Amino acid sequence: MSETWIRGSTLLLTFAVFVGFSFYLPGTSEQGLQSLIFAIFMITAIFAALVQQVMPQFIFQRDLYEVRERPSKTYHWAAFMMANILVEIPYSTVLGIMVFGAFTYPVFGITSSQYQGLLMLFCIQFFVFGSTFAHMVVAALPDAETAGQIATLLFYLTLVFNGVLLPRINLPGFWIFMYRVSPMTYIVNGIATAVGGRVVRCANNELSVFQPPPNTTCGQYMERYLQAAGAAAGSLYNPDATRNCAYCSLRVTDQFLAARDIKPDQRWRDFGIVWAYICFNIAAAVSLYYIFRVKVWRKH
DSSP, X not given: OOHHHHHHHHHXXXXXXXXXXXXXXXXXXXXXXXXXXXXXXXXXXXXXXXXXXXXXXXXXXXXXXXXXXXXXXXXXXXXXXXXXXXXXXXXXXXXXXXXXXXXXXXXXXXOOHHHHHHHHHHHHHXXXXXXHHHHHXXXXXXXXXXXXXXXXXXXXXXXXXXXSSSOGGGSOGGXXXXXXXXXXXXXXXXXXXXXXXXXXXXXXXXXXXXXXXXXXXXXXXXXXXXXHHGGGOOEESOTTOSSSEEEESOSBHHHHHHTTTOOGGGHHHXXXXXXXXXXXXXXXXXXXXXXXXISOOOOO
């Protein structure tokens, strides 16, 4: 492993540990769930540092190839491009596993084996997506600085509209398409499903406290409302009390996730969609390199 990769990996791991322990086991209160979603949002900011590692290395290798190997026809340009893209995947896999351990255990704790495996797969996929995205952006550009500025702009567009800072329902109509095309939407949603199915326990300052009619318990007073609300109903913590009824607007974490268009039963769909983006990045990187740096356009 090169010294550059070790330094970059150490930086990314340090950031993952910092974010993980900044949101250490936030719990399943309403504020805790919001903190968990924001922790996922923060860890995706690693993306900017990730692409900055890949681009300078690619520019160096491309300059060598175009000066030395391509004129001598040592190997085909497509072999050069695919080799540069594929060689990053083992590094991305190792880095994804390390970030998985450094970030998810402090934030999510120890969950079921199924969800731990899902989180690890999404972490690996995130880094593979980042490396292929970097190759797509830099493939046809003259230097890493220009590519870095374009990649940063595109990244922040996908990050702002992924539904964390503002749920899809609150986005201006024109910008909803950005929510749908942003790969970060599916990465964040897929990771967030790991908290699905848990019981919500509201903090004291999140409870709605009210007084029932005289000679009526909280459970009797709220019975018709809870039946009418059905699956959308929250939890009444003291149904036998006759005063200071404590009601939490959420019962399970799936209700909180649904308000942000995150559906646990779609986690594998989101996983597949991100792979489609990765394949697009690879195809676009090869195509852009051919169009701008291989094909000779003749003027008539």
